[in-house]
Amino acid sequence: xxxxxxxxxxxxxxxxxxxxxxxxxxxxxxxxxxxxxxxxxxxxxxxxxxxxxxxxxxxxxxxxxxxxxxxxxxxxxxxxxxxxxxxxxxxxxxxxxxxxxxxxxxxxxxxxxxxxxxxxxxxxxxxxxxxxxxxxxxxxxxxxxxxxxxxxxxxxxxxxxxxxxxxxxxxxxxxxxxxxxxxxxxxxxxxxxxxxxxxxxxxxxxxxxxxxxxxxxxxxxxxxxxxxxxxxxxxxxxxxxxxxxxxxxxxxxxxxxxxxxxxxxxxxxxxxxxxxxxxxx
Amino acid sequence: xxxxxxxxxxxxxxxxxxxxxxxxxxxxxxxxxxxxxxxxxxxxxxxxxxxxxxxxxxxxxxxxxxxxxxxxxxxxxxxxxxxxxxxxxxxxxxxxxxxxxxxxxxxxxxxxxxxxxxxxxxxxxxxxxxxxxxxxxxxxxxxxxxxxxxxxxxxxxxxxxxxxxxxxxxxxxxxxxxxxxxxxxxxxxxxxxxxxxxxxxxxxxxxxxxxxxxxxxxxxxxxxxxxxxxxxxxxxxxxxxxxxxxxxxxxxxxxxxxxxxxxxxxxxxxxxxxxxxxxxxxxxxxxxxx
Numbered sequence: 021x022x023x024x025x026x027x028x029x030x031x032x033x034x035x036x037x038x039x040x041x042x043x044x045x046x047x048x049x050x051x052x053x054x055x056x057x058x059x060x061x062x063x064x065x066x067x068x069x070x071x072x073x074x075x076x077x078x079x080x081x082x083x084x085x086x087x088x089x090x091x092x093x094x095x096x097x098x099x100x101x102x103x104x105x106x107x108x109x110x111x112x113x114x115x116x117x118x119x120x121x122x123x124x125x126x127x128x129x130x131x132x133x134x135x136x137x138x139x140x141x142x143x144x145x146x147x148x149x150x151x152x153x154x155x156x157x158x159x160x161x162x163x164x165x166x167x168x169x170x171x172x173x174x175x176x177x178x179x180x181x182x183x184x185x186x187x188x189x190x191x192x193x194x195x196x197x198x199x200x201x202x203x204x205x206x207x208x209x210x211x212x213x214x215x216x217x218x219x220x221x222x223x224x225x226x227x228x229x230x231x232x233x234x235x236x237x238x239x240x241x242x243x244x245x246x247x248x249x250x251x252x253x254x255x256x257x258x259x260x261x262x263x264x265x266x267x268x269x270x271x272x273x274x275x276x277x278x279x280x281x282x283x284x285x286x287x288x289x290x291x292x293x294x295x296x297x298x299x300x301x
Numbered sequence: 302x303x304x305x306x307x308x309x310x311x312x313x314x315x316x317x318x319x320x321x322x323x324x325x326x327x328x329x330x331x332x333x334x335x336x337x338x339x340x341x342x343x344x345x346x347x348x349x350x351x352x353x354x355x356x357x358x359x360x361x362x363x364x365x366x367x368x369x370x371x372x373x374x375x376x377x378x379x380x381x382x383x384x385x386x387x388x389x390x391x392x393x394x395x396x397x398x399x400x401x402x403x404x405x406x407x408x409x410x411x412x413x414x415x416x417x418x419x420x421x422x423x424x425x426x427x428x429x430x431x432x433x434x435x436x437x438x439x440x441x442x443x444x445x446x447x448x449x450x451x452x453x454x455x456x457x458x459x460x461x462x463x464x465x466x467x468x469x470x471x472x473x474x475x476x477x478x479x480x481x482x483x484x485x486x487x488x489x490x491x492x493x494x495x496x497x498x499x500x501x502x503x504x505x506x507x508x509x510x511x512x513x514x515x516x517x518x519x520x521x522x523x524x525x526x527x528x529x530x531x532x533x534x535x536x537x538x539x540x541x542x543x544x545x546x547x548x549x550x551x552x553x554x555x556x557x558x559x560x561x562x563x564x565x566x567x568x569x570x571x572x573x574x575x576x577x578x579x580x581x582x583x584x585x586x587x588x589x590x591x
Contacts, residue, residue: 063478065448110476164343191476194343194505195547221478262479265550269573276581287550291557298584299562 023090024183024215025075025105026051030084032070044070045081046238052183057209057216059226061249062235063260068219071235072187075217076107089182103132106176108189112168116160121152124160125175132179146178147171149212150204166197170204177208184208186218190225202228223250223264227285234261247285266290302387302466302499304331304354306525308363310374311349315361323349326363327525329518333466336493336500338510338531341520342545347503350520354469354501355388356381368466386415389465393472395456399444404430407444408459415463422462429458433488450481457485461492467499468492474506486513507549511535511571519544536569551576 030048035041045067052058060068073079074086077098086093088101109115118124125143134142147153150170160168169189176184186205190198202225208214220226232249234242236259242249250256250267257263263271266284270293274280279297284290311324324346331337341347352358353365356372364373367384392398401407408429409422417425430437433454439447444455453473460468470489474482490513493500504510510517510531517534519527521544527534535541535548538556547553551573559565566583570576 064450064476064481188476195507196545197343223479257480260478260480262483265554265573269551269554269577272573272577273580276577278577278581278584287554287557291554291561294558294580295561298580299558 022054023051024054024088025217026085026087027071027074028085028087030074030081030086032074032079032081036082043238045074047084048235048238048240049084050233050240050243052215052217054182054215055209055213056231057218057229058231058233059229060217060219060233060235061221061223061226061261062241065237066235066260067238068235069187070238072107072185072219075105075185077101103179104182105185106173106179106181106183107185107187108169108172108176110188110191112165112172112192113160115172116168119159120156121147121158121160121163121171122156124171125178128175128179142178142180143174146174149177149208150174164197165193166200169193169197169201173201173204173208183215183217186216186220188219188221190220190222198222198225221261223262227264234259236260250285251283302368303333303366304368304467304499304501305329305366306350306353306363307366309353309360309365310362311353311358312361323523325523327523329525329528331499331501331516333499334497336490336502336513336515338502338504338514338517339520340504340507340510340517340546345520345544346523347520348471349523351390351469351471351501351503354467355390356384382415386463387465388467388469389460389463390469391457391460391471391473393475394453395460395473396444396449396452399452399456399459402443403441404444404447404455405440407455408440408462411459411463425462426458429461430455432461432492433458434484450477453477453485457488465498467501469501469503471503472505473502474509489513507535507547508551511549511552519546531571532569535571 028049030045031043032045033041033043060071062068074081077093088104091097093101116124117127122143125146126139129139129142144153150173152167152170152174190201205216206228209216218225226232227246229246232244232246233240234249250264266287266289270280270284270290280293281297282293284293306327306329309324309327312320312322314320339347339350359372360374362374364371368387370384372378399407401410405423405426408426412422413419427437430440435451435454444452474485477485486509489500492498502514514531517529517531518525526544535552538548541548551570555570555576566579570579
């Protein structure tokens, strides 16, 4: 395995001339290995989106380096690096540029000078991967939020990126749209081994990752598997996050004097535990 | 202020080749002082209804009554100012509507337009920033130097500054972190109770609808297809799924447990807290019996 993305001691401030303003990101290091799914969680203003901008080269760190596939990111290799990393943003309406679904997916390919035949092939393939291949000529206004986000993912996939970044990509969707997008991402990972970095407030989305980075006030507060991070319990709540449903309910039950044998992480585990500990027999 | 939609239909660009009907024969009565949630899939007509609530859109057919004003299709209504003042709408991402140089100026803009003396409006603004949980020092700052969550609170203070009787919330917590979400929802709930407001929440979050609302209306393809209390609405999982809606996770959880246990609990719980205390009481009672 090799690192697709590495941040080494990265510090960034939006106001370099004013030392009274806190750094947006302070001394953050982490790396994303090929094929991994990493989620970055943290409260509003914890530095999550700044990290996305740094990765994409929209801003450059004052200290430290951002390496994409082993190469430190700079003004010269910026464009190459952007084509390696696909991004999907929060608002489905702000990132739809084409008049139809297939135009939208083809947009970045055209910009990158991909030959026509190759382009047609890639657009079809990418839309197939997100189950939107029957919508080739649909207009964006006839799509749901979840469908638009899937088209946005296809647009990113068509460039055959090494990594996909989801920057709160599900936060404006209704529950069904969110499910659609997340199950597509999960499927893509299983089929193609795509590397995913998701920046999210949605704890169910975070639970799907292999590893979590927990940001607080611009610093990396903790890093670990979802179970390691969510075992921090009340500390997470103090820092503006919440616990996933099963953990939260499990705690509430225990506070109310209901026995549980373990610390269930998922709804299914909690149903089982609650039943075995209290209802069986 | 009672609000009553009667046989309300709405079409965008009526009578043109681009006519697009968004609402069909909507009947909905919202009692003064109640907390009404409107839920529905994307494109179900929620936002179109919302814009009727302070006459930004007017019905193509039917009518809407807001307090003692009736807006009827085809009739020209002269003075809509009282409605605009009485019904405050917090749109999605309200922070995008901030525009003044300072937070103070932004908050007093609305009231001053409606003839409130500057001194009084400034006095109110001071109370309002505290009410929405911001330090008084932000009043002199540019709204654009604040964080997203703070900007949203300023925008909400601007709506409250109009002293509305009815407050309409369109996905008020989109994009906030879990704590910010809870703080904002709790803030609106307190205001609802303290100021005896009529609150109308347009949301995707079944959890919020279950936790806060007295009444829920479900929109589907431009029609209001179901109304009732949260317990009534969420007890029928099958009907909801026909409208491509899910129940709050806690209700799904209770149903899973009931299926495993082979019996039903005495009531359907709408929140995690309610469920935890019900289970605890139920187990206690069983212990007492044996």
